[in-house]
Amino acid sequence: MPAPTAVELLWGTQQRGRRGPKPALSLERIVAEAIALADAEGLANLSMQRLAERLGFTKMSLYRYVPGRAELTALMLDTALGTPPAHSPKDWRTGLKNWAETIFERYSAHPWAIELTTGQRPIGPNELGWIEAALVSLTDTGLTGSERLDTIVLVNGHVRSLAQQLVTTESTAAYTAQLAETLTAAGDAYPATVTAFTEEREGGADNALHFGIARILDGLNVLITQRT
Amino acid sequence: MPAPTAVELLWGTQQRGRRGPKPALSLERIVAEAIALADAEGLANLSMQRLAERLGFTKMSLYRYVPGRAELTALMLDTALGTPPAHSPKDWRTGLKNWAETIFERYSAHPWAIELTTGQRPIGPNELGWIEAALVSLTDTGLTGSERLDTIVLVNGHVRSLAQQLVTTESTAAYTAQLAETLTAAGDAYPATVTAFTEEREGGADNALHFGIARILDGLNVLITQRT
DNA sequence: GAGAAACTGTGTCTACCGGACACGAATTAG
DNA sequence: CTAATTCGTGTCCGGTAGACACAGTTTCTC
16 A cells, blocks of 8 residues: 555556445546646645545545645646647648647646646656657658657747746736836836837737747758758 | 835835834845755745745844745846846847857756746846847847747747756656656557657757757748848 | 834744644455 | 455644734934
């Protein structure tokens, strides 16, 4: 009865003992409810206490299913990412573009998932599935293994960065107002910033997303065509 | 005597009252010691209690200088970023490349700063200075204001993503071992991943950084040359 | 100079967090 | 039928951020 590790929980390599009362909860229910709670009120407002209340159990009962908060959030992340879409056998460019836009939607649906992807952590089957899907779309590019991995880091980093900013953009009223106030107060020291912001701004984060994806794909195209 | 806001603290628009005992601490000392503590033991181990002990004062005395932890970390971030380097009037490509590598070094020196750049937050003078510096290097590119801002988001997102991974790479022994174990156990479902990892891996995060920067610059170059 | 006003640092208090641990009840293997 | 094992619970601990009252110090005003 050693406590299951995060890897065992993620990859499902555990088996229930037989004796003792049947568990009234399940790992799936706990994770699902935790995701719902984080979606509704953010990761900061997710506590074992509040999660247990939502499930109608005591806080300590959850520790029978998950060793601690870290393992819970790891499961939440992999579950929230979900399974990657099936690979459509087009060219690498549209394949990678679709990959980026799809995983962006996943991140946007669960903004708290982004901050869970930081630091050293065990990787889950779904997360590995997304990596696999991106690598598949890069098979015929002539890039080396390291380059393919670096490409994923590049695209994924951009997507995560934008998904974070999207959370910001939701209630931008007071925020942009204060930024404008700051710029009018101290704008003399930042002339290029004032110029860039006074030019008309078409779109928002969505444009930044596609702008970045287009630049990355163009840059990859330069490398790939020069290889062949 | 309303509590100073984060913006007022960041931009220094506050003045000391005259009556009462002279303060034994200073905002600068508190922020500097907080940065040292976070550098040494990470942001998670930075608490008002421990910071106060380090300074030789009680916890509550800090609240005379900073309204709360959020404002403290905002000051820490802007201080840790420091002032951007003076613009060297080269072409946009080397200018932006230098910018990316320099801010990467700043992030790497204070890894905790990265997680502070998430979410809606007031922007400080140094952070705005970095934006200004990047915009200056893009003046003669013919890009619109929105495109210039989107470019910064793209480059900055890549740099932050890599700086986070660099923290991970520090003690990779047990981590990669476990990833390898996972891949050998479930590798059949992820053939492209196995292939990519079995190819020889030259360099590490440093290569991923420069690979990404090169791709982004190449992609920008496509857009810029087609504009002129 | 005297008193009032304002400011500093401190001690106490609350509410919350993650988690260790012991215990009785439930269930099943032998 | 008994013993082993597991479940859910209650209690407890150390830690966190922060509110608030209070005493001492400094300075402005009369």
